Amino acid sequence: MAILLWSLSLSAASDFRGPSRDANGNVVPTPKGEQCIRPTDEIRRTHPELLLHKRDLTMHQGIRTKDASLKECINCHVTPDSSGKVARAGEPGFFCSSCHQSVSVKLDCFECHSDRPESADGERLRQTSPHSSGTPLVDRLLSLSNNPKAVSQQKVR
Amino acid sequence: MNSETPIDQYRRRLLGGSVAALAGLTLAPGVFLQTVQARPADEPVSDRNRWGLLIDTNKCADGCNRCVTACNEENGLKPMHGPTTDPQWIRIVKVKSKSTGYQFQMPVMCQHCEHPPCVDVCPTGASFKRADGIVLVDRHICIGCRYCMMACPYKARSLVHETLTDQKPYMPRGKGTVESCTLCVHKVDRGDGTTACAEACPEQAILFGDLNDSGSEISRRLEQYGGRQLRADLGLNTGVRYQGF
Ligand code: SF4
Ligand code: SF4
Numbered sequence: 001m002a003i004l005l006w007s008l009s010l011s012a013a014s015d016f017r018g019p020s021r022d023a024n025g026n027v028v029p030t031p032k033g034e035q036c037i038r039p040t041d042e043i044r045r046t047h048p049e050l051l052l053h054k055r056d057l058t059m060h061q062g063i064r065t066k067d068a069s070l071k072e073c074i075n076c077h078v079t080p081d082s083s084g085k086v087a088r089a090g091e092p093g094f095f096c097s098s099c100h101q102s103v104s105v106k107l108d109c110f111e112c113h114s115d116r117p118e119s120a121d122g123e124r125l126r127q128t129s130p131h132s133s134g135t136p137l138v139d140r141l142l143s144l145s146n147n148p149k150a151v152s153q154q155k156v157r
Numbered sequence: 158m159n160s161e162t163p164i165d166q167y168r169r170r171l172l173g174g175s176v177a178a179l180a181g182l183t184l185a186p187g188v189f190l191q192t193v194q195a196r197p198a199d200e201p202v203s204d205r206n207r208w209g210l211l212i213d214t215n216k217c218a219d220g221c222n223r224c225v226t227a228c229n230e231e232n233g234l235k236p237m238h239g240p241t242t243d244p245q246w247i248r249i250v251k252v253k254s255k256s257t258g259y260q261f262q263m264p265v266m267c268q269h270c271e272h273p274p275c276v277d278v279c280p281t282g283a284s285f286k287r288a289d290g291i292v293l294v295d296r297h298i299c300i301g302c303r304y305c306m307m308a309c310p311y312k313a314r315s316l317v318h319e320t321l322t323d324q325k326p327y328m329p330r331g332k333g334t335v336e337s338c339t340l341c342v343h344k345v346d347r348g349d350g351t352t353a354c355a356e357a358c359p360e361q362a363i364l365f366g367d368l369n370d371s372g373s374e375i376s377r378r379l380e381q382y383g384g385r386q387l388r389a390d391l392g393l394n395t396g397v398r399y400q401g402f
Contacts, residue, residue, distance in 0.1 A: 024323075028242065029160060042220065057201075059293070059295050059297070060287075060295070061200065061201035061202055061287075062196070062202040062289070062342070062345075062346045063198065063199055063200070063201055064346050064347075064385065065198045065199045066189045066198075071326050071327075074326070096295070099402065111320070111321075111323065111330030111331045111332065112296055112321075112324065112329040112330055112334070113326075113329045114323070114324050114326040114329070116326065118326045118327075
């Protein structure tokens with residue numbers, strides 16, 4: 001499914017032929033897809049509402065379609081530049097920052113959300129981390145052995 | 158998929174008689190993987206399902222914490238500044254009977270209460286229960302007041318104290334918000350039909366399933382052997398059930 005654009009970068013031409021430059025002259029990497037999910041002038045204005053709407057649908061109703069998914073924006077727009085480097089959120093050349101910095105909009109999406117495409121992280125690692133837990137005892141759970149009510153058999157459903 | 162898998166045969170035996178069913182249980186670990194169907198991505202979750210876990214403390218091996226490490230790995234929890242502040246979604250609780258000296262351990266995570274106190278006390282609406290019973294924190298709304306941490310009888314929640322980087326794309330997490338076990342909601346929504354902890358447990362002590370589906374493995378085991386809620390006296394009707402103690 002073809003997703004997002006780099007059409008948001010301020011100086012971007014309206015084609016997808018090569019990397020463009022943002023208002024500060026930084027190269028914005030070429031997106032993977034050919035076509036944004038919405039026409040350029042529309043997505044420039046409505047992407048905050050689209051993302052907000054989708055955020056609530058995903059969070060509260062578990063709707064995980066690709067349209068207007070921040071994850072899909074990242075999958076398409078965060079690509080290596082000509083030297084193979086992938087910009088992190090906030091750095092020059094990171095797609096979202098390229099525009100938001102110019103217009104002095106502070107983004108906090110990436111304090112929580114990953115600024116990397118899924119594929120870079122999708123591999124499931126199964127090694128055991130040295131971080132072992134085993135922190136003993138939830139005090140209130142002690143009542144398991146002390147509280148006769150909690151130990152009595154429960155009818156389940 | 159073959160209609161006559163060993164699992165189908167097992168199910169038939171389970172229905173047929175208790176002796177055969179007992180044999181089936183030991184012969185067919187991992188059966189639960191087959192019972193959950195993927196929901197279309199554009200369909201909202203509904204109360205047709207109620208997701209839960211069944212944990213068998215008899216199987217939980219002393220000293221093991223593979224579920225904890227699998228959970229940390231799956232959800233991107235990394236050691237930061239030590240156990241007093243590091244978020245923890247599953248903890249291994251060791252229980253000892255004062256009278257007999259008998260002791261065992263079990264994993265305790267968010268119990269996904271039907272009547273969650275964390276949701277009752279949340280001043281912002283960030284703490285909420287999905288229609289399918291999974292209790293989550295909407296971090297977009299959470300202000301980090303930690304009321305929910307105080308209200309939870311299971312000590313299931315943690316505050317993220319540190320600035321985080323390299324979160325998992327499917328599990329956004331960040332400083333100043335509260336979090337707890339999501340029942341691997343990203344896996345549930347994907348239709349995996351299991352959780353990272355259930356997958357990782359070498360003893361198959363953790364079973365994920367649909368408590369509302371009377372045909373699911375978890376429901377059948379509960380029906381046959383019973384199950385217990387931690388602090389059932391609180392009447393929270395937890396989605397996580399325990400067997401074996
Ligand atoms: S176990 Fe705690 S965090 Fe989980 S739903 Fe119940 S009260 Fe909330
Ligand atoms: S810490 Fe967040 S989720 Fe918990 S009660 Fe406060 S606002 Fe609600």
